[in-house]
Amino acid sequence: MDFCFDWKENEEKIQELKEVIESNKVKKGSLMPVLHEAQKIFGYLPIEVQKVISEGLNVPLAEIYGVATFYSQFSLIPKGQYTIGVCLGTACYVRGSQEILDEIKKKLDIDVGGTTKDMKFTLQATRCLGACGLAPVMTINEDVYGKLKVEEVSDILNKY
Ligand code: FES
Structure with missing residues (x-):
């Protein structure tokens, strides 16, 4: 699903971010700490927040985007309360993890990297x-679930 950034709703947070930018502006290597605080x-x-940082720190947006997408601690989409990780490593793959992933995608109606509308689950491979x-x-x-069967997925998700 797509998420729209609401400026009005985020007014206070933007203000908070601007203060963080202001207090880090003169320091060298201020981009990472500012991105951490923004996260x-x-x-x-979101891109709107990256633009505020770009203007505030006078760093090109492309550079900010590059950093935000490179490090896994940053996310460009809102994360759900629960992050589901389905292993697609070789051993799991040959034992059917792709079918499990497909079942979760179908059940939650999201793609890998997506978050459900109710902000409950984010799905990752x-x-x-x-x-x-x-x-x-x-x-x-x-929580770790092993030796999984496709038919168990539904019950497991219902627990959350
Ligand atoms: S391949 Fe090693 S845990 Fe999945």
């Missing part, structure tokens, strides 16, 4: 989680 304030880094003995593996925040 904390908004929960994600991951590399090997180091638990190949449990393949196929899925995580939901800190």
Whole structure:
């Protein structure tokens, strides 16, 4: 789904961000700390927020976008309360993790990288989680589900 950034609703947060920018402006290497603070304030880094940072720090938008998309701690879309990670590493893949991922996509009506409308779930495909003995593996925040079967997905999601 698409998320629209509401300037009016975010007025106070924008103000807070501008103060963060102001106090970091003169420091060298201020982009990373400002992006961290912005991520904390908004929960994600939409293009509108990147533009405010770009103007405030006088750093090209392309550079900010590059940093925001390179580091996994930053997100360009709002994250749900629960992040589901389905392992697509080799061991999980050969044991059917793609079918599990497809089932979750269908059930939640989102794509990989997407967040449900109610902001409950964000879906991610991951590399090997180091638990190949449990393949196929899925995580939901800190919880790990191994030796998963497609028909179990629904019940597991319903627990959240
Ligand atoms: S391949 Fe999935 S945990 Fe290793």
